[in-house]
Amino acid sequence: MKAIDILKQEHRVIEGVLDALDAALGKAEAMGPTFFLETTDFMRGFADEFHHMKEENVLFELLIAHGMPRHGGPVAVMLAEHEQGRQLTRALRSAAERWAGGDVAARAEVVDNAQNFIDLLRQHIVKEDNILFMVAEQLLPPDAQTQALAEFERVEQRLAAPGTREKYIALAAQLRQTSSG
Numbered sequence: 454m455k456a457i458d459i460l461k462q463e464h465r466v467i468e469g470v471l472d473a474l475d476a477a478l479g480k481a482e483a484m485g486p487t488f489f490l491e492t493t494d495f496m497r498g499f500a501d502e503f504h505h506m507k508e509e510n511v512l513f514e515l516l517i518a519h520g521m522p523r524h525g526g527p528v529a530v531m532l533a534e535h536e537q538g539r540q541l542t543r544a545l546r547s548a549a550e551r552w553a554g555g556d557v558a559a560r561a562e563v564v565d566n567a568q569n570f571i572d573l574l575r576q577h578i579v580k581e582d583n584i585l586f587m588v589a590e591q592l593l594p595p596d597a598q599t600q601a602l603a604e605f606e607r608v609e610q611r612l613a614a615p616g617t618r619e620k621y622i623a624l625a626a627q628l629r630q631t632s633s634g
């Protein structure tokens with residue numbers, strides 16, 4: 454498997470959870486805060502750590518080493534969107550915790566932050582899949598792509614215990630199932 458294909462595969466898993474989150478928004482009261490807390494667990498651990506760290510610490514650095522600008526170009530836009538995503542995930546998490554603690558007014562905040570997060574991440578993924586990754590495949594020589602693949606494994610090993618990836622894949626499936634019920 455090629456490095457870019459791993460990132461694309463992770464996008465499909467993340468999109469599955471965004472769809473689940475989207476489905477849950479129309480029935481947030483019935484879903485309850487736990488679903489939203491678990492969604493932020495997934496977004497922090499899988500989307501932000503496993504996936505965004507592969508992009509930020511490996512792919513983007515290779516793109517910069519092969520001539521893409523660090524500032525003022527597509528890489529800077531992607532980094533800024535990752536940061537916006539982190540802020541929205543934190544806001545969503547904080548509102549879901551207050552809701553779980555009995556503050557029912559926090560539910561509207563959960564829904565607002567979740568909607569903004571869904572919109573942000575969906576368009577972010579489209580841009581990466583259709584623009585940035587195509588540029589990467591043309592710009593990066595085969596040895597850089599092989600290097601990326603090896604570094605991707607190290608990113609996950611540094612971040613989490615063995616089996617954590619499988620745990621998040623199972624959580625994604627569970628969230629999709631819960632929201633479709």
Ligand SMILES: [Fe+2]
Nearest residue numbers: 505508531581
């Ligand atoms: Fe990204």
Ligand SMILES: [Fe+2]
Nearest residue numbers: 504508578581
């Ligand atoms: Fe991505």
